[in-house]
Amino acid sequence: MAATETFSLRERFAEMAGSLSNRLLTLTALWVTFIGLLLAYTVVLGWQLEAGSTAINRLENMKTLVYRLNVSVDRASAPTNYDIALRQFVDELRHLESGDDWQGFDLIIPKPDPSQIQDINNAWLGHILPLFTQAKESGRAVSSVKFGYFIDKMEALQKTIQKSRQSLYWQQRWIQLAVIVLAIGSLFVIMALLLRWVIRPIERLGEGIAAVTRGNLRARVDLSGVGCEFQQIGSGFNAMAERLEGLVDNLEEKVAEKTAAVEEKNRNLAQLYEFSSYLSRQHSVDEMCEGFTSRLMRFTSAGACAVFLVNAKTQCLELAAANDLPETLFARWTAEKLPIEAFHDVITGELPVKVTPETPRDVLALLRERTEVRRFKSLYLFHVRNGSKDIGIFALYYGGPTALSGQQMRLYESFGAHLGVAVDNVRLIERDQQYAVVQERTLMAQGLHDSIAQSLSFLNLQVQLLVSGLKSHDEGLVNDTVSQIKTGVQECYEDVRELLLNFRERLHKEDFSTALHTAIERFELQTKLKAEIVSRGRDPGLSDKAQLQVIFIVQEALANIRKHSQATAVRIEIDFGRDFNVTVMDNGVGINTVILAEKSKRHVGMNIMRERAEKIGATVEIGPVDAAVFPHGTAVRLSIPEARLREAH
Numbered sequence: 001m002a003a004t005e006t007f008s009l010r011e012r013f014a015e016m017a018g019s020l021s022n023r024l025l026t027l028t029a030l031w032v033t034f035i036g037l038l039l040a041y042t043v044v045l046g047w048q049l050e051a052g053s054t055a056i057n058r059l060e061n062m063k064t065l066v067y068r069l070n071v072s073v074d075r076a077s078a079p080t081n082y083d084i085a086l087r088q089f090v091d092e093l094r095h096l097e098s099g100d101d102w103q104g105f106d107l108i109i110p111k112p113d114p115s116q117i118q119d120i121n122n123a124w125l126g127h128i129l130p131l132f133t134q135a136k137e138s139g140r141a142v143s144s145v146k147f148g149y150f151i152d153k154m155e156a157l158q159k160t161i162q163k164s165r166q167s168l169y170w171q172q173r174w175i176q177l178a179v180i181v182l183a184i185g186s187l188f189v190i191m192a193l194l195l196r197w198v199i200r201p202i203e204r205l206g207e208g209i210a211a212v213t214r215g216n217l218r219a220r221v222d223l224s225g226v227g228c229e230f231q232q233i234g235s236g237f238n239a240m241a242e243r244l245e246g247l248v249d250n251l252e253e254k255v256a257e258k259t260a261a262v263e264e265k266n267r268n269l270a271q272l273y274e275f276s277s278y279l280s281r282q283h284s285v286d287e288m289c290e291g292f293t294s295r296l297m298r299f300t301s302a303g304a305c306a307v308f309l310v311n312a313k314t315q316c317l318e319l320a321a322a323n324d325l326p327e328t329l330f331a332r333w334t335a336e337k338l339p340i341e342a343f344h345d346v347i348t349g350e351l352p353v354k355v356t357p358e359t360p361r362d363v364l365a366l367l368r369e370r371t372e373v374r375r376f377k378s379l380y381l382f383h384v385r386n387g388s389k390d391i392g393i394f395a396l397y398y399g400g401p402t403a404l405s406g407q408q409m410r411l412y413e414s415f416g417a418h419l420g421v422a423v424d425n426v427r428l429i430e431r432d433q434q435y436a437v438v439q440e441r442t443l444m445a446q447g448l449h450d451s452i453a454q455s456l457s458f459l460n461l462q463v464q465l466l467v468s469g470l471k472s473h474d475e476g477l478v479n480d481t482v483s484q485i486k487t488g489v490q491e492c493y494e495d496v497r498e499l500l501l502n503f504r505e506r507l508h509k510e511d512f513s514t515a516l517h518t519a520i521e522r523f524e525l526q527t528k529l530k531a532e533i534v535s536r537g538r539d540p541g542l543s544d545k546a547q548l549q550v551i552f553i554v555q556e557a558l559a560n561i562r563k564h565s566q567a568t569a570v571r572i573e574i575d576f577g578r579d580f581n582v583t584v585m586d587n588g589v590g591i592n593t594v595i596l597a598e599k600s601k602r603h604v605g606m607n608i609m610r611e612r613a614e615k616i617g618a619t620v621e622i623g624p625v626d627a628a629v630f631p632h633g634t635a636v637r638l639s640i641p642e643a644r645l646r647e648a649h
Contacts, residue, residue: 070135093124279292285423
């Protein structure tokens with residue numbers, strides 16, 4: 001514990017000693033202390049010099065007072081002059097003896113020899129003062145020879161003090177010179193230290209910053225031995241440069257990674273676009289699967305691939321297309337069907353399946369263990385689906401152990417999703433086409449039954465009558481029957497011709513008005529009747545499907561007029577209002593509503609019109625004509641509501 005504390009104190013001391021601020025503070029303190037001591041010593045010398053000057057002046061004054069005393073002993077002079085001079089001399093002698101003028105400075109500069117002052121004091125008390133007292137009593141001045149030795153003693157003391165002052169004076173000069181030299185030298189020392197401790201480190205730091213600014217992120221600065229502060233700054237700069245270098249290197253790596261990822265995504269998008277573009281074109285299911293497998297081989301590193309589709313009738317997976325499958329494997333999958341039960345979890349699963357030893361045994365047996373070709377080491381199964389509807393699977397065979405990334409698996413799943421949508425759409429189109437064919441066949445059968453079948457039944461009856469007439473040799477019956485047969489055949493011919501014309505209509509090449517006028521012109525040609533057309537409003541632009549059904553309904557209504565109405569006038573009203581309305585009216589024999597209700601259940605033509613109207617969301621009503629138009633007759637009214645018109649658009 002003690003060793004640890006000692007080591008810690010050492011480190012702290014070394015740190016404090018190496019600190020630039022501590023260095024500067026220490027040097028400043030030492031310099032100020034040294035200069036302060038010199039200045040203090042200079043002040044003391046000045047005080048000593050001043051004290052010496054005071055002592056010299058006092059001795060000069062004492063010599064002057066001695067002469068004044070000698071002059072003052074004359075009776076002619078005023079007695080007070082002598083007393084004043086004597087008192088002043090005694091005060092000066094007392095001050096000189098007491099040393100008040102230099103008291104306290106003997107530790108630096110010694111006092112004058114006390115024996116000299118004592119000699120002066122003894123000479124004054126023992127000889128000079130009695131001498132002046134006698135001269136005062138006699139009234140005659142004393143010869144200067146008698147007190148000249150006393151003056152010499154004071155001059156000797158004066159010389160001693162002067163010699164001390166001279167020594168102090170030179171000391172003071174040398175100290176002043178030393179202060180000047182030190183001041184100049186300290187400037188150079190301070191400049192050298194600042195250059196080493198401050199300026200040079202700042203220059204190195206500036207060079208490092210400039211190098212980093214130029215892009216040299218490997219630049220470092222060495223600020224060791226110049227103070228802890230700059231060392232810390234240098235360490236911080238080096239750490240910052242190192243971190244910046246690491247960040248830049250890492251950024252370059254990340255940019256490269258992102259660039260590679262973007263390029264890969266672009267490739268994936270291009271592949272996905274090519275798949276979707278190809279699958280959006282009209283193909284059969286087999287052609288679509290063949291193109292799908294060929295593109296899989298081009299866009300993936302698989303050694304072979306195959307597409308299996310679900311057959312709803314057989315409940316098996318059937319090989320739809322394959323690419324680069326070995327002949328033995330292709331022949332096996334062509335001849336054998338894969339039961340859906342074995343692949344139920346694979347088909348309905350959320351994620352693609354990699355066939356491994358951990359794969360369910362039934363799937364493994366079907367796809368791996370029974371495979372006679374050993375060049376495939378890895379197998380992936382991907383979904384072919386349309387939303388939640390399972391269409392099938394496709395398989396990718398790899399020659400070696402292959403691990404697909406998550407992005408690749410998602411991409412291949414997208415391929416399968418596009419194939420599933422395309423296959424399902426083709427199947428729906430084929431189903432719709434088959435349904436449309438069935439519908440048209442039904443309509444044709446209905447039309448044949450409603451027109452030709454009845455006519456043929458009538459002709460069959462007339463043929464029987466003809467046979468009876470021939471057997472009975474009834475010429476009138478035979479002629480009448482032949483005429484009836486001839487009329488019936490002509491009607492059958494016209495009905496067949498009308499049916500052929502109806503089924504050959506191509507409304508997509510004509511607008512609604514043109515197609516309607518074509519149908520009416522054909523009716524006028526057949527019946528030699530003039531049909532009046534009244535149109536109100538603006539054509540809403542019906543869809544092709546709606547136009548076709550409306551024209552068929554109008555044709556059926558006109559055909560009923562031709563066959564049954566015995567009309568002489570026909571009127572067709574077209575109202576392009578909020579609702580679309582078409583009314584076909586005639587002035588024929590009219591129709592009984594009771595009979596109409598009974599016939600509507602078995603009359604094929606009426607049912608055909610209603611069925612066609614239901615396809616486009618319209619309604620058909622058959623009833624008496626408006627009396628304001630014709631006094632009697634029949635009206636067929638077709639109406640398409642506004643809402644169905646908007647849906648059609």
